[in-house]
Amino acid sequence: MRRFVTLAVLLLFSIPFGISVSGCSKGTPVVYCNGGSSGPIVGQPFAITLQPRIFGISLNFSQIGQVSAPSATDCKGTAATISAYTYGIFDANGRADMTIADVAPTTGKLCAGTWNRNSGAGIADFTTCNPTNKTGEVFVVATGGGVSSNPLPIFVHPVVTGVVLGNPTPTENCSTDPDPSSNCCPLAAQATVTAPPYLAGSCLSQGTTGQLVARVYQNATTNPADNITCQVGHLSYTAQTTGVVSIDENGVATAQAPGSTIVNASLANAASSAGFFSTCPPASIRLTIPNSTGTGGQTSVVVNQNNTQPITTVVTDTNGTILTGLSLEFVSTAPTTIPAASGGTVTPLFPGAASITAICQPPSCNSSSFNQIGLFGNGKPITSNPISVTTPGTNSTLLYIASTKSRYMVPVDFTTNVIGQPLKLPFVPNSMVISNDGSSIYMGSGNEIMVLNALTNSVSREDATVKGLVLAVSPDGTTLVVTDPTLGQTYLYASSGGVTSTYGGVATHASFSPDSQTVYITTGTVTTPANPLTLTPAVITPSNQLLVHAAFTGWTLVSATTPASDVSVTVPSVGAYFAGATTTARSYCTSTTISADNLSVLNNEFYPLADSAVVQTDRVAATADGKHILGATVAGGATLADFGVTLPVQSCPTTVPPNFFTRTSTTTVPLGVSATAITNIVPTPDSSVAIITYTGSGVLPAYKPATGVLTPVTLTGSATAPVSGVASADDTTFFVGTSGDNAVHLIDTGTLTDNAKQTILPNLPSFIPAPNGPTGSGTDNPATNVTPDMLVQRPRRPTA
Incomplete structure (x- = not known):
């Protein structure tokens, strides 16, 4: 039938063979395409092309469209110039038919119906498209310079209300299927496609191909009676995420990178979301x-x-x-x-x-x-x-010592064994963290956020727009978690300055995943406000509301069955463990409910329960070898709990079971101390030993996870309790801040002994707030030193 149309057009519009224009323009020679003395002339129009040649243009009833600009070439395929084109519209038999679609003869402007002509009253011709509501296929031909174009198909159909990407109708059933897919349509046979059909409810592996098929509907339904797939012409597909799949003009999809993406189908000069494509994860x-x-x-x-x-x-x-x-x-x-x-x-x-x-x-x-x-x-x-x-080998260390009762910080360089000049801070800090690269120290206060340059030991920035406790810094050093108990807000704060996101509520602890993409946060309720005159922090009672912020999903509020007092990301970082009356774990895998036809997601539970142990813990920490979760509590006598774990590192299941994290053992060991609060659990980077710090009185508990043995380390001098601690990067030393003597003790991790000769006296002067002055004002009292309850460190090469 297309051949007939082409023949009819040629009969109507072609210049008879042999007629040519030969000139004598100052002797310019005429070059014929065949190299002879007659026929088409090089440089003169020989062919006109309208695109898309096979797939044409799809129009809803009364929709206005536009033929793309024709391209003319000479007999050698070189671009030729035609000053003006004339457009005509014909049916499959080569007869002029303007009842299905109409075209403005000089502009190629299309109407899915009939254009107004000679309307009068000042109404310009070809401005109003009058619907005829006739479905069918007609052809536009452009002529100019004595040449006619290929016939361009125009598909006119009812208004499309939906396109659904799905499974193909088997070829043998196309003639009987009341709800046929696009592979059943005559137009599909004109494209040479060898790819198998892409089946909805499945994924394709990287590099494999599948032919996309869809069904098109009118009347806002998907009833078979409203299927108009074979009336609308060709469907063009585009992927919203092109890195997941590439799709050619024939609708053949090639899987690229793992992921799923929305696929849009274009027809009738509009795009519609058709479905999803999946490259296997x-x-x-x-x-x-x-x-x-x-x-x-x-x-x-x-x-x-x-x-x-x-x-x-x-x-x-x-x-x-x-x-x-x-x-x-x-x-x-x-x-x-x-x-x-x-x-x-x-x-x-x-x-x-x-x-x-x-x-x-x-x-x-x-x-x-x-x-x-x-x-x-x-x-x-x-x-x-x-x-x-x-x-192998040993490092030197730069240790930074501070206190929540002093306005000073003291650096100690173990390369030279010299206690540095005390740095006076703008305000008394209530928290302190150091970036992984060791370049910046972030300190919170009731007045502002303070940033210290750890390379120059100087305050590099103050930000009074944000105040509160700095709970954590991301491993990439770009983001802090800050909470303001007074305002009841938790912030994600850019290390370069400025809040990037806010969540209502007070946070107590935070732990980032190693890739900095996710942070897990425990929350609480302020039961006693902070007292700036006594430098007493706010009393925050843990709640059962957990916060998670991920770069992919944003903020998620998770309701736990019991209040959580601390959090530690697992190693590998497939989730996090939370301390509480029941120690629990949450997986980073979502627990997904999928529809019966496997085509859509009905519900996702983010960060579902992955482990639960009825063991009280106040603080938790994960060992770097991924084999242990350590917890400690003062409830019922100070004890340490060691949970042996095996963590899943393969793909996430559809539904996460409550025992997704395998707990291979649970060991409980008395700490042998009189503790009022557990302040931290500090494992060495090589997971060989961990210390527990606390307020109260007693020895320093040191625990070896591999053997399950707890060693009480006697603190020298007048130390009463280890309240803070940090491990050296080379696993050789624990630096422990102690009450009683207000000193920092160095504990050998190999012998688990306190080296009295290396005890550091930072002599942090106490701060006396001004009762009637502004918040944060007061004086320093060098005569009274306070406990170093905040320590951070960074490694340094053994020689300066």
Whole structure:
């Protein structure tokens, strides 16, 4: 039929063969295409093309469209110039028919109906499209310069109200299916496609192809009676996230990177969301040391300082296909000493120990739209097995000592064993954290946020627009978690200055994932306001409301069954453990409910319960080897709980069971101290030993997770209790701030002894608030020293 149309057009519009224009313009020679003495002439129009040649233009009843600009070429295929075109419209038999669609003869402006002509009353012709509500296919032909174009199909149909991407009608059923898909339409047969159909409710592995098919409906229904698929012409598909899938003009989709994306279908000069496409997600990320032996390859290695160690990464999807080109995040539990590079290499900067993992983290890897998280496994993170890296040697340390009762901070450089000049702060700090790169120290107060340059030991910035406690700094150093108990607000605060997000409520503790994408926060209720005259902090009673902020999903409020008093991200970072009357864990996997037809997500529970132990803990900490969660409490006598854990690092299940994190053992050990509050649990980077700090009186409890043995370390001198502590990056020393003597003790992690000869006296002068002055005003009292209850450190090379 198309051949007939072309023939009819040629008969109507072509110039008879042999007629040509030969000139004598000053002797310019005429060049014929065939090199002879007659026929088409080079440089003169020979062909006109209207696009899209096969797929044409789709129009709803009474819709106005426009023919694309014709392109003219000569007989050699070189562009030729035609000053003006004339457009005509014909039916399949080559007869003029302006009842289905009409075209303005000089502009190519289309009408799905009939244009107004000679309307009078000042109404210009070809401005009003009068519907005829006739469905059908007609053809537009453009002529100019004695040449006619290809016939351009125009499909006129009822108003499209919906396009649904779905499963194809089997070819043998096309003639009988009351609800046919686009592969059944005559137009589909004109495209040469060998790809199998893409089946809704499934995913394609990276690099494989599938033919998209859809159904088109009128009247805002999906009833078979309203199926107008074969009346609308060709469907063009585009992916909202092009990195997930590429789609050609024939609707053949090629899976690219793991993830799911909305697919839009374009027709009738409009786009409609048609459905989703899924590239299969990773099911496993396996890290090994190159050229290692043994089943599955070696997963631990000793690397000397400044040497680069590559890591082999093999990622397979849910079909077992090996994936390439993924945007994986490589993270380290000790990024200061042993950072992981984005390409999967490790170059230790200092001696120490670290676990390296790779994460496929949405939205940069395995992304999906928010309402389709969990469908086919897309939109969920996947974490690798850990690689243990040990770098032998020892570091020096720069230790920073401060107190919540003093306006001074004291640096100590163990390279020179010199106690630095005390730095006077603008206000008394109530909290202190240090960035992973050791360059900045962030301190909260009741008046402002204070930023210290740790390289110059000076205050580099003050921000009075935000006040409160600084709870945590992200591993990449870009974001702080700050809470203001007075205003009842929790902030995400940019390290460069300024609040980036706010959540109503008071936070108590926060813990970031190593990739800085997620932070888990415990909350509470202020039962006693802070007293600035006595420097007494607010009393905050823990609540059962947990906060999580993720770069992919934003803020999520999670209701726990019992109040949570502390939080620690697991290693690998597949979730977090929370302290409380019942110690619980939350998984980073969403628990997804999918429709019966496997085509949509009905509900997602974010951060579902993954473990629960009826064991009281006040503070919790994860060891870097990923094998232990340590908790401590003062309830019923001070005790330590050691939960042996095996964490899942493969793809997330559709539904997360409450025992998703496997607890292999639970050990409870008395601390043997008189404690009123647990202030911290501090494991060494190599997970060999952990200390517990507290307020009260007694020894320093040191626990070895590998053996389950707790050693009481006797503190020398007049120390009464270890209230704060930090471990050196090389695992050799604990620095412990103590009450009683207001000193910092150095504990050897190998012998678990207190070296009395190295005890540091920072002599932090107490601060006396002014009763009638502005908040934060007062005087310093050098005659009275206070307890160093805040310590941070950064490694330094042994020589200056």
